[in-house]
Amino acid sequence: MMHSTPIVEARGVEKYFGHVKVLHGIDLKVEPGEVVCIIGRSGSGKSTFLRCVNNLEEISAGELLVNGEYVGYERHRGHLRQLKERDVVIRRSRIGMVFQHFNLFSNMSVLENLTVGPISGKREPKGEATERAYDLLKRVGLGDRANAFPSELSGGQQQRVAIARALAMRPELMLFDEPTSSLDPELVGEVLSVIKDIALDATSMLVVTHEMGFAREVADRVCFMSNGRIIESGPPDQLLQDPQETETRAFLRAVL
Amino acid sequence: MEQHTDSRSVVGTQVDDPVKIIKRHSPGRWLAVAVVLVFVAMLVNSLFTNPGFEWSIVWQYLFDQRILSGVAMTLKLTAVSMTLAIMLGVTLALMILSSNNLLFLVARSFVWVFRGTPLLVQLLLWSFIAALYPTLSVGIPFGPAFISFDSNVVITVFIAGVLGLGLNAAAYMAEIVRAGVMSVPKGQFEAAKVVGLSWGKMMHKVVLPQAMRIIVPPTGNQLVQMLKYSSLVSVIALRELLTSAQLIYSRTFEVIPLLLVVCIWYLAITTALNFGQAHLERHFGKGTGEDNTGRLRSIVFWPFRWLRDKTLVDKSKTGKKLVQ
Numbered sequence: 225m226m227h228s229t230p231i232v233e234a235r236g237v238e239k240y241f242g243h244v245k246v247l248h249g250i251d252l253k254v255e256p257g258e259v260v261c262i263i264g265r266s267g268s269g270k271s272t273f274l275r276c277v278n279n280l281e282e283i284s285a286g287e288l289l290v291n292g293e294y295v296g297y298e299r300h301r302g303h304l305r306q307l308k309e310r311d312v313v314i315r316r317s318r319i320g321m322v323f324q325h326f327n328l329f330s331n332m333s334v335l336e337n338l339t340v341g342p343i344s345g346k347r348e349p350k351g352e353a354t355e356r357a358y359d360l361l362k363r364v365g366l367g368d369r370a371n372a373f374p375s376e377l378s379g380g381q382q383q384r385v386a387i388a389r390a391l392a393m394r395p396e397l398m399l400f401d402e403p404t405s406s407l408d409p410e411l412v413g414e415v416l417s418v419i420k421d422i423a424l425d426a427t428s429m430l431v432v433t434h435e436m437g438f439a440r441e442v443a444d445r446v447c448f449m450s451n452g453r454i455i456e457s458g459p460p461d462q463l464l465q466d467p468q469e470t471e472t473r474a475f476l477r478a479v480l
Numbered sequence: 481m482e483q484h485t486d487s488r489s490v491v492g493t494q495v496d497d498p499v500k501i502i503k504r505h506s507p508g509r510w511l512a513v514a515v516v517l518v519f520v521a522m523l524v525n526s527l528f529t530n531p532g533f534e535w536s537i538v539w540q541y542l543f544d545q546r547i548l549s550g551v552a553m554t555l556k557l558t559a560v561s562m563t564l565a566i567m568l569g570v571t572l573a574l575m576i577l578s579s580n581n582l583l584f585l586v587a588r589s590f591v592w593v594f595r596g597t598p599l600l601v602q603l604l605l606w607s608f609i610a611a612l613y614p615t616l617s618v619g620i621p622f623g624p625a626f627i628s629f630d631s632n633v634v635i636t637v638f639i640a641g642v643l644g645l646g647l648n649a650a651a652y653m654a655e656i657v658r659a660g661v662m663s664v665p666k667g668q669f670e671a672a673k674v675v676g677l678s679w680g681k682m683m684h685k686v687v688l689p690q691a692m693r694i695i696v697p698p699t700g701n702q703l704v705q706m707l708k709y710s711s712l713v714s715v716i717a718l719r720e721l722l723t724s725a726q727l728i729y730s731r732t733f734e735v736i737p738l739l740l741v742v743c744i745w746y747l748a749i750t751t752a753l754n755f756g757q758a759h760l761e762r763h764f765g766k767g768t769g770e771d772n773t774g775r776l777r778s779i780v781f782w783p784f785r786w787l788r789d790k791t792l793v794d795k796s797k798t799g800k801k802l803v804q
Contacts, residue, residue, distance in 0.1 A: 280670055317676025327667035331689040340685055341675030
């Protein structure tokens with residue numbers, strides 16, 4: 225069997241905020257093309273772990289590699305040393321991220337939101353980046369809104385733009401941090417269907433979500449987190465239908 | 481209704497025959513208007529009847545060569561000082577926001593000193609700087625100097641004025657810019673990071689354009705204040721607007737009319753600056769669906785509305801759109 229580098233490899237990842245320990249040793253492997261959903265109560269450390277993956281948060285202990293590389297560090301004489309800002313930016317730009325609150329750049333049009341990363345960050349030619357941006361906007365169903373400002377869009381539309389913005393960077397890995405949690409219920413569907421569509425492309429994805437139906441349909445694997453630990457993980461059918469741990473069972477009873 | 485291009489747009493929000501709501505006028509409001517009008521009438525009357533104003537002399541000096549060169553000096557002094565203040569202020573703000581403790585402390589100390597001492601004293605100190613540092617030199621720190629200058633030659637009255645006004649305003653600008661940057665939501669910084677923008681690009685493309693909305697109004701204040709505080713340089717004998725007027729009335733004793741000339745010029749310049757500020761506010765307000773600059777405009781230009789109605793139709797379409 226061919227051995228490939230996992231897209232995400234976490235070993236014993238710990239994270240402190242001051243004296244509060246929020247991650248107690250996370251071990252997780254995501255293979256290329258795999259879609260992994262992380263579920264759990266709020267405050268269980270799901271989002272913190274996700275933010276550690278692209279180095280928005282620094283980890284306190286353990287190892288966290290994306291495609292075989294540390295995102296914010298390098299090995300240097302047996303120690304981990306912070307990378308130069310430029311290298312962090314390059315490595316981080318290979319990881320797309322979609323936030324709970326969209327975080328579209330409010331001073332830019334939809335089109336500029338999609339092109340600023342490729343043009344100003346990756347120094348791609350303007351024409352190429354713009355062309356791809358239009359394609360992506362069409363793909364998320366917003367081809368006619370390129371010149372609108374984010375404040376003129378509905379929440380669902382904004383989140384679809386945010387997904388297109390992340391895809392515009394041609395990421396090796398997509399991180400979704402509760403992408404539908406701040407949406408009105410009737411807008412959740414349009415965003416989830418866009419994410420499903422991307423998953424069909426064999427894009428590697430790590431999704432923190434409260435949408436159990438979505439997890440069942442799209443995920444290759446579901447992890448249940450509680451108090452900074454991964455309590456249980458497995459294929460969605462198994463974990464969601466027949467959880468082994470009492471904590472998982474209690475959580476699923478509460479949300480389903 | 482052009483924003484409803486989405487397939488699930490709301491139907492039937494267009495009102496063909498809007499309800500006409502008549503404004504209600506209260507007696508108290510009428511009374512207040514009457515009182516204010518009487519006072520305004522008294523003031524205007526005195527402007528014309530009090531001989532002390534000597535309007536003919538005002539008119540005679542308004543475009544006097546000496547006054548005009550004073551105006552030019554005031555404008556030059558303000559422009560150069562404000563440029564210095566903005567550049568230094570942005571630098572100081574970024575130093576205060578940086579994670580480096582030394583940079584933070586140096587910038588904080590600068591703000592502490594220059595905001596904590598009177599501008600007038602700072603101006604005097606700069607003009608007497610030669611007493612403290614007789615020569616200024618370029619060389620190796622604590623080592624030999626390559627070139628030396630006489631401070632009295634380098635620090636002219638104009639340079640002293642610029643340093644005094646500019647460094648003082650920089651301390652205030654630092655706080656204004658810092659407040660602006662801090663007003664940008666944290667999510668914008670994070671989003672900039674994940675789309676591969678370096679720190680500099682993030683500031684330039686995302687943070688500062690959004691911070692400008694907060695920065696512009698107090699900066700306009702600062703500029704207007706700077707314009708007027710530039711009259712303080714009369715104490716170091718720089719011939720700006722006020723000094724020029726003083727030089728004239730010290731010989732002719734026409735104090736009031738010349739001070740009126742000074743006021744008219746200051747008012748004219750600040751009015752022009754206000755227009756510029758309103759323009760900037762509209763520019764940096766794009767994407768927010770807000771325009772807070774329109775009220776005064778609509779009152780002042782009310783008599784010319786027939787002219788504006790034609791030109792403003794297209795603007796109103798692109799200007800204000802609400803969140804759906």
